[in-house]
Amino acid sequence: MSFPPSASGADAVPATAGGARAVLDAARAELRADTLRGAGGRAALERYSDRVDALLRQIYAAAGEPPSPVAVLALGGYGRRHLCLYSDIDLLILFSRSIYPAEERFLRGLLHPLWDLGVVVGHQVRELDDFRTLETDNPEFLLALLDARPVAGARELFDRFNDVFHTAATHAFILRSLLQLIDERHGKFNSTLYQLEPDVKEAPGALRDLSATRVIALLTDPLLLRRGPADPARFDDAEDFLLRVRSTLHLEGARNQNVLSHEQQERAAEMLVYPGAEPRIRVERLMSDYFRHARIVSRSLEWARKTAPVPVGPNLGLSRDGIRFLDPVQAARNPPAWLAAFQAAIDHQTDVAEETLSCIQQHVDRYRADDFFPQPADRAAVLQLLKPRPGLYDRLSEMHDCGLLGRVFPEFQAISWRVVRDFYHKYTVDEHTLLAIRNLERLGTTEDSSRQRFRSILTGLPAPELLVLALLLHDVGKWRDDDHALESVRMAEQVVARLQLSPEQRDIVLFLIRDHLKMSLVAFRRDTEDPDVVAQFARAIGTEERLKLLCLMTLVDVEAVSPETLTSWKEELLWRLYVDAYNHLTQRYGDELIERNQAGLDELLASPPADLTAAEITAFLEGLPQRYLQLFTRDAIHRHVRLARDIKSDEIHISLEPNEGVWTLAVVTLDKPFLFSNICGVLASFGMNILRGHALTNPNGLVLDVFQFTDDERFLALNADAQKQVRRVLEDVVSGRSEVTARLRGREQGVLKTASRFAPVVRADNEASGRYTIVDIVASNALGLLYRISRVISQHGCEVDLVLIATEGEKAIDVFHITKAGVKLTQAEQQALTSDLQRTLEGTA
């Protein structure tokens, strides 16, 4: 925007200075006259504020075209249009962009004329972007901003300011600060309103308390004062009275003075036309009025402080009866906020207020499922809500009762009050479903000693919300009378699509629903002493993660059938199947290798991507454990095949990809001693915390290691060429050009040596697998743990063929499949290895 220097503020002012002076004088004369009549209250002050607005607009216009959009905002008392005769004129001059010399010239053009007029201007100058960070060191300013009112300039800039400034976090901060400021201020007055010479602005019960009460309502519940101890009209009267008194003080003192001293009380009583033969009587009447009004203000403030909902999210407050919408009209138009209300109730361990439930019930029919989670963040919020935590069942029940659950999940509506008669179920299908979720929620905190084994499975789950989602939908197919599991899957597919779950999440949820009866069938009706039965069951489940989920699902589902259904006898059967299947999945999978013509391969080999042939894929897969096919998606398998292409000795091919804070590293190379420990050592040297992983080796010595880890030191996030560096270091270490021990030296003293927080478990077993000695290790998770374990194994001359890596919270659970010179370890070798490992893990090695 061009800015002709001739129109700059400094030049323009003299032309209007006389006019401005006249406008200000006239406005003041009018307020003086009002005050002298005892009418310097709200109406008069609003009139005066309007005249000052006009004056400012005049000066703004005279200051010329600003170089970039600017808004002049009235703050504090002036923003509320309660400007008194000698009050400071508090302004915010808000620029839309950085302040350059042109802006500064404009600013001078605006402020100099005001100074010339002799008014006291309290001005703040900010750029819009300044409000993106909260000025926590200036709570008074933030409070004044709540009253911001556009006086001149770009209205659109004011709207943008509102968008940036008014956030839940800011409101919460201001509220906290305000409560503190009130306490400090009251402290100065010995916390009593009964002052003989009260300050009508600052004293308890005076004007500041009055606006504080309004601010508390504004920030928490705009309708709060309607339910307060005083009629809102009396509250308004108090304000008018206090302002009328303040006006007399300004007039008499000819300055910004607010103490109603004994002397001033006589003058004020006179101006406010109190009857009485003597000044003493008039003063008494004035002061009795003062205390009456101050008391109303004081009580309202105390009541507001006690009753106001605490802001806990956008348009959400925590009040005594639970979570409420602060503005129900706005909430009615914003269905994602409804789910937020239930989340807030869970977070704060409270209910959703009855009033809020009614509001939802009243409007719920206007919305369709998609309206509740239009954005990715809203969809993530749905999953977050489903995390099993105390209160989840109660909230879901409330959601169901007010019709929300059936709107968010119309599939669930189909089983509302559904009665299916059989010999076992005692509740309607919907309630059975919700009870199953309640059982899971309770399992998370149960102290029942017999349940701790199941509880620890739950605690270790990375995404228990998927289990809850599966539970919610597992019986929706019961709206029909035939095979309900398949119908439930069909219906769940719609939910999964609406929530846009990732392929992995989708697979888990649909698997759980499809197979939700499988584990109880095998545990209670099959001969689980037969290893083939267990093996077949384990193969059908595929991975430990699924097994854990299905085990818990079975437990809570059976428990929700009736109070008598889940006996400790059944729990025992379920647990034993879990353990047997878990052992099968972690210890025996090395015996089941992928063979050419294997069932299931056809599907994978059909229509491979353009750059891969079926032969190449088969060659890669052959000899890997069958489990591999269940662990990885088609795309991941194709990626691994590409990595394996043309791999030569000492070469290392990697792919490294982030996904929601977790990185996946796939490494393909050819086997050699210390390989696994070297790779783990490199990851530890970059501070990476390995969460899960698999090391696989095929009979030709091709190694595929896949690690999922968090980049705790943000090395990958902060360094542009980080991936290249990781690749280079891996290559150097694997080819023997550099030593991983040297890289780790700095860390050896610190984390690597940290002793285990609980007694580590090391156990070697020659029975479980036909080909391998299995070493099970459970230890405190620590940086470099895998490196240390696998190094000891390699130092014992063992080959690390397969490794399963898992973490559950603080606990690392690793299963190594090892051999020595191609065969299982002897008893003595096992003994020597496990003792060494034990010492290493105890930090005594």
Add this chain to the structure above:
Amino acid sequence: MKMIKAIIRPNKVDEVKDALSALNIAGMTVTEVRGHGKQKGHTAIYRGKEYNVSLLPKMEIEVVVPDVLADDAIKAIVTAARTGEIGDGRVFVMPVLESHRIRTGEKEA
């Protein structure tokens, strides 16, 4: 009359029930029980730690049959519940002195 009490594998209940039905023996009591015989349970290992499962979940089936049917019933149970492995269970047979139908007060000797 004889009371036959069979301790069997949980997964064999349906087969035993079917076998008894085939002999027109319909009334029975089925209880979830735990115990061990010669099998004495075994040690299971979970994540490297041993835990004892000395009391194994079993099912107990009780039927009362006329003397003439007792041998067939025992044979039916044994056949249906057998896997040939340790832990298949036991069948106990006891004499029953009399039985009273509560609804009618009718006595059967």
